[in-house]
Amino acid sequence: METLDGNALAGLLAEVFGGEMTSTVVTCQTCGFTAAIAETVVYSRLPGAIVRCRNCTGLLMVITQIRGVNCVDMLGMA
Amino acid sequence: MEGTAVQRRLTWKVATVAAVTRETPSVRTIELAVPDWPGHRAGQHLDVRLTAEDGYTAERSYSIASAPGEPVVITVERLKDGEVSPYLTEELRVGDQLELRGPVGGYFVWEATDTEPLLLVAGGSGIVPLRAILRQRQRSGSNVPVRLLYSSRTLPDVIYRDELDAYDDGISVSYTLTRAQPPGWTGYAGRVNSALLAEVAWPADKEPLAYICGPTSFVEAVAEGLVGLGYQPGQVKTERFGASGGR
Numbered sequence: 001m002e003t004l005d006g007n008a009l010a011g012l013l014a015e016v017f018g019g020e021m022t023s024t025v026v027t028c029q030t031c032g033f034t035a036a037i038a039e040t041v042v043y044s045r046l047p048g049a050i051v052r053c054r055n056c057t058g059l060l061m062v063i064t065q066i067r068g069v070n071c072v073d074m075l076g077m078a
Numbered sequence: 079m080e081g082t083a084v085q086r087r088l089t090w091k092v093a094t095v096a097a098v099t100r101e102t103p104s105v106r107t108i109e110l111a112v113p114d115w116p117g118h119r120a121g122q123h124l125d126v127r128l129t130a131e132d133g134y135t136a137e138r139s140y141s142i143a144s145a146p147g148e149p150v151v152i153t154v155e156r157l158k159d160g161e162v163s164p165y166l167t168e169e170l171r172v173g174d175q176l177e178l179r180g181p182v183g184g185y186f187v188w189e190a191t192d193t194e195p196l197l198l199v200a201g202g203s204g205i206v207p208l209r210a211i212l213r214q215r216q217r218s219g220s221n222v223p224v225r226l227l228y229s230s231r232t233l234p235d236v237i238y239r240d241e242l243d244a245y246d247d248g249i250s251v252s253y254t255l256t257r258a259q260p261p262g263w264t265g266y267a268g269r270v271n272s273a274l275l276a277e278v279a280w281p282a283d284k285e286p287l288a289y290i291c292g293p294t295s296f297v298e299a300v301a302e303g304l305v306g307l308g309y310q311p312g313q314v315k316t317e318r319f320g321a322s323g324g325r
Contacts, residue, residue, distance in 0.1 A: 002294070002320025003294060003318075003320055004294075004318060004319055004320055005294075005316065005317065005318040006185075007123065007139070007183055007185060007186055007317045007318075008123075008139045008319070010122075010123055010139065010182035010183035010184070010185075011088065011123070011124075011125035011137075011139060011179055011180065011182040014088045014182050015088055018087075020182070020183065020184040022183055022184060022185040023184045023185045036185055037185075038183075038185035038186065038315075038316075038317070039316060
């Protein structure tokens with residue numbers, strides 16, 4: 001499956017968080033790797049998106065869109 | 079709250095197609111008239127949303143190809159089995175309306191106040207946000223020296239070729255053609271590798287700022303090559319798109 005990077009989520013994240021988020025630096029809870037959200041691995045051909053760490057592929061964030069509502073689970077960010 | 083910047087809510091707007099230009103057989107540039115466009119920065123994106131008659135929607139993010147202050151322009155490559163790009167590159171006509179929101183993104187952005195030498199590396203349609211950066215450099219009167227390395231399959235696949243070839247004055251443009259080279263070709267041939275980067279890229283001690291945009295595998299290879307040349311991660315900004323993705 002083709003992946004994008006966090007740049008492609010700029011619109012969705014702005015919708016969810018109310019502002020530009022892709023420059024925000026996050027730390028992966030699995031491996032400790034630190035990078036801007038723009039650098040993460042993104043699977044976005046879903047109703048929502050899955051965001052993974054570029055270093056260890058650990059799960060960082062899941063955004064699920066259900067009937068126009070965004071559910072955000074930031075389960076892998078330290 | 080006092081002292082807090084008022085955040086502009088990101089909303090979908092209906093834009094009107096003002097002009098279309100064929101760049102290559104599979105690539106088209108679309109100029110959009112967007113009501114209340116708040117202005118953008120070089121390297122930012124916008125999201126396009128298409129809605130089918132049955133209500134099914136598809137959204138894609140596209141890099142803005144124009145400089146801040148210019149009309150909003152996107153350049154779109156038609157992708158095989160794409161849901162959005164075939165419509166944008168084949169069907170859309172001047173006067174048609176298109177739903178979009180933006181500008182979005184703040185990472186892969188260059189400001190005219192940045193003073194570092196610029197290294198721009200593009201793979202295929204990855205040239206689009208880098209073109210916005212180049213145009214912004216010209217419009218702003220910035221004199222930062224620029225080296226652009228642009229990898230394409232063949233010469234006819236090069237987007238914005240006339241515009242890029244017209245640059246001089248501090249901007250050096252190098253092409254590498256990966257699939258076929260025309261007779262008498264004096265540019266580079268083959269994929270971007272460490273040897274080519276060592277020849278074209280600024281030495282790390284010049285403290286350059288690098289922007290790489292292209293397919294994921296291309297960006298990974300170039301970023302790794304630059305780190306091998308001594309570039310620090312903070313000096314290298316990347317933007318990747320999949321073969322089935324937008325931009």
